[in-house]
Amino acid sequence: MRVTYLGFFLLLWFPGVLHAQSAARHCDAPRLPHGYIVSEQNEYDHGRTLTYACEKGHKPAVEGWWATSTCQSGTWSPKPQCIVEEGCIPPTIPNAKYTESLTGWYEEGDKIRITCDEAYELKNNDATAVCTNGSWSSVPVCERSDDACDAPPKVPHAVIVDHGYQELFAADTHLQYECEDGYTAEGAGNDKTIVCIAGTWTEGPTCSSAATPGAGHGGSTEGATGGSGTQPAGRGTTPSTGHGGGSSDSSLQPAGGGSSTTSDSNGSDSRPSFLPINNCGRYPFVPYAAVEAGRMNLRYRCDEYHTLVGLDTVVCHSDRSWSKLPDCKEKSCVLNPARYPLLQLSGFQHLTGAWKHFHCIWPGYYTFVMCDNGEITTGQCCNYYGHCL
Incomplete structure (x- = not known):
């Protein structure tokens, strides 16, 4: 009996709270200048959807000549709005971002500039779109970059740490593996990090059971010492002076395809395929090209009058030589x-x-x-x- 009285007492004391909670789930009828609403009423329940259209000379701020909006806990989504026919609604451009209008639409002559997401690049270097007579002219396209990498290779008994899953990675992305308990990283110089270079991941580690003796701890052979700048066994490529040239593209090894390293007495790898670029000295010069430096590679871009031939990404090999340089070929006309x-x-x-x-x-x-x-x-x-x- 006391519980019943207590419940009745709370209802008397907190009617404002209960009314506020109920009202928060309703939407007032939206104001719609230059438009009209079907089944118009003063108040709409949460989850209720209304339909509207616009007067002559105007259109909804969404695709189509009529539109809908849904009451979501006191707010209409999307906001019912009629704009002039010459205006433009925000374009949908996959893998890109741009500054959105505060009004939710763009006036005739407004221009937007696109920035592609990482691992994507502009097609034909076209970054802008202009609102012209109610539609966008030449909407830019963000396509996959040639030097982007797919998802990294799976390593048994290991996970990628400090990075969420994604299907595409930009050039020079560094990912680190971590072996599960009871396993130790072996191979690729015991380096747990892989790098996206020219569309391919560098070779990753192998997670071996801690009970299995690890390779790569024996003494070095006479033909391949561990000294700085020593020629790796079997390569036959002299270190580059930084003026161009370099070794062939075949030395850009894909993950799992082996690496150009020195060997110890047990035949295991003792040095990674690629080194940070500051190990190869002065950056090679490519006529009519600008160079961007990352930690593990150089990236060349030709000017507007030339076309790049070859890989745009250059890496520093373990023997401190540069990989093959691209050329900038003069365009026609x-x-x-x-x-x-x-x-x-x-x-x-x-x-x-x-x-x-x-x-x-x-x-x-x-x-x-x-x-x-x-x-x-x-x-x-x-x-x-x-x-x-």
Whole structure:
């Protein structure tokens, strides 16, 4: 009996609390300028969905000419909104991010700039989109980077630590394995870390039972000492001076495919395939390219007038030589000042299919140049009186 009275007493004392909890799950009817709502009422229960459309000259701030919104604990989601027909709703661009509008939509002429997520890069270097007459012009695309890596290889009796699972990893990503209790990391110089280089993971460890004697603890052979900069057995590649060249692409070993290392008396690896780039000295020079340095690799990017040929990522081998360098090949329809010394050119220039006027090196003389099907055609240098050289 006392319990019943106590419950009745609480209801009398806390009616405001109970009403607030109940009201929090309802939504007031939304205000919708330039639009109208089907089955309009003053209040909507939690979970209730309404349908709305917009007046002529306006459209919903979502795809389609009509839209829905759902009451979620006192808030409408998505917010019912009618915008002008020339406006744009936020574009959906996979694997990318951009600054979103505070109003939830964009006006005619608004421009957004895209930044791709790690392991992705812009297609055709197109990073912007413009709202034009209610739609986006040339929406950028973020595609997988050529030097990105898939999920790392599975190592029995080991897990990846300090990193959640994902399907794609950016170049120069470092992941660390940790062996389960009772197992010890062996191989790859006992290094538990793997690195994403040029689309491939470096070789990882093997987790062996602690009861099994580990390899790699014997003395070194005469042919491969452990000294700094010593030539590894069987490679036959001299250390690079940092001016280019380097060894072939085949030395970029995939995970599990072996590594270029020295060997001890038991035939086990004693040095990893790759070293941090500061072990290889001065960075190699690639004409018409800029270089970005990471901890384990260099990445080269050609300028807008040249196309990269070969791998854009260069690594430092265990013998302190650079891997093979890429080249920057001149694109078609590009005027190179060195090839056209009679033209006044301040630098490389792109050409289109139309004839373009250029001044010659002689004052008062000019010519016309055109590129058709990748071939550049030049005329004679003539002055305005018709005299040609």
